[in-house]
Amino acid sequence: MTSVKQFRVEEPATADSLGTGAFVFTDDYSVFDWGKMPDAIPNKGASLCAMGAANFERLEAEGIPTHYRGVVGNGEIADLDGVVAPPREMAIDLTRVPELPNEAREYDYNAYHEAAGDNYLIPLEIVFRNTVPIGSSLRSRGEPSEFGLEYDAWPDESVDLPEPVVEFSTKYEESDRYLSRKNADFIAGTADVDDLESVAREVNRTVTETASEAGLKHEDGKIECLYFDGEIRVADVVGTFDENRFSYDGQQLSKEVLRQYHKRTQPEWVEAITEAKARAKTEDVADWRELCAVDPQPLPEHVIDAAREMYTAGANAYIGRELFSTRSLEDAVGAVRNL
Template identity: 65%
Template structure:
């Protein structure tokens, strides 16, 4: 189980062959790497499953290899999204091996990971792509505007569109994600060519950005995860949802960023405690930073939960161009969260 979806194995992957399994999407959510938060958001799981399936099928049309096999209908059969009569909550996928990543004396042993992985494994990287640089983006700490083709002496106090998408690599299985330079990312990737991962990320970004624009959204950033099997790299996990990526509509965030900003404004002491615990973990080499966090996140008010439910369901309807959910128009849902 992850913080937002459950994982079912139907056929184990082997050293040579892919297995089969399912993602079961829940209404749980997570922010700031906390894990399961105190509330559930009705309709969120079905929204993410549907939007993810739609994007996987869009990638397939554009000849991007993925681990997607279909969604699970009400009859329990695996099928294309268009064959469903109601929003699915389960997605069928190919499985690869995910070896343990040993951690000792503050260091992660990727050599041990790849020794077990062989030629069939989940690449322990997140490949991040960015089309914009919002205020507060960690990118601003890792470089100057000129490093990214921007004609500014210093970072402006407003979001900035990038002239070309930027691709970065971060860790996936470490207790705290950290960005890597290309040399270290190449080592973490194992047998996979880093240029191939960047090429895939840019292709996915292009496809999602075009789809978003057609639906009236701005696609700001996101990520992919990939598996490697017998010389082929496939896009894995889930792609282009309001949890994996950052979208906006008419200048308003339509993503998990809405609830992140809510907690920053309403419970800043918890957000600060999380940040402090993470920093202490970095300094001490102790991976379990949550145990050091002395403040718990508060429950969301009922009206906030309802507004978030509306934005997930209305946003998915608008993005895929079909009213799968009984939800307000995207304009009404966006207006409601603007007041949060």
């Protein structure tokens, strides 16, 4: 179980076959890698399920393999168009996820792949970026000229990249870190890092085009993939307001809204997280949360309402269907803009 969705196994994967199971999307949310926060956002889970399903169906139609089998409605597996109520379950193929042994912050990927064989979840996140907002970690890892931008220094505003940038980060380490291409190729195991980049670029293109049709701007996102029978398949969930960042008329429409709200209203907690992560690195401690001295506080009711409308109205626009009973996208944007 992750912090925002539950994982159900129906038929486990074996060394030479995929299993079957489902994601059950909850209304919980997580920011700053904290895990489950004190509040729930009503209908958030169903909106993520619907957006993820729409993206998987579009990827499959374009010949990009995924682990998606359909959404679950009334106990039956169907395409998204085949359900009348917002779905909360997504049927998926399952691969194997071995334990990743570690001693403090040292992780044994050789052991992971020895246990995984040729049917496994690739222990990487593949990140794609179309813009570089203020505060992006990309700014600390390179100069604008390295990404095709004609700036001497990073400007104090979000900038669009001339070409998408693809990066790799760890998936199962307690504190994720960005990787060199050589290290990413090692961690990927049998899967080829060039093929992973190609898949990520195709997913980015598809999500960007879908967002544009809905009047949204797709800024960045990530994918996870499995490797089976010599093939890379897109896994987890793709192109939602939690996995990706979108905007509408300059206003963020993603989990970033909640991140920024916490930065403004609970700075002591955000600062404590930063300090805990730094201390964990210094002391070679894997789980930084045990070092964090401050806990997050619940959200005001009007913030929860605005977040609910952001997720549901945004999902309606993205999938091109009034699946959720909610305000218009313009009204939802106005509500989060005023937080």
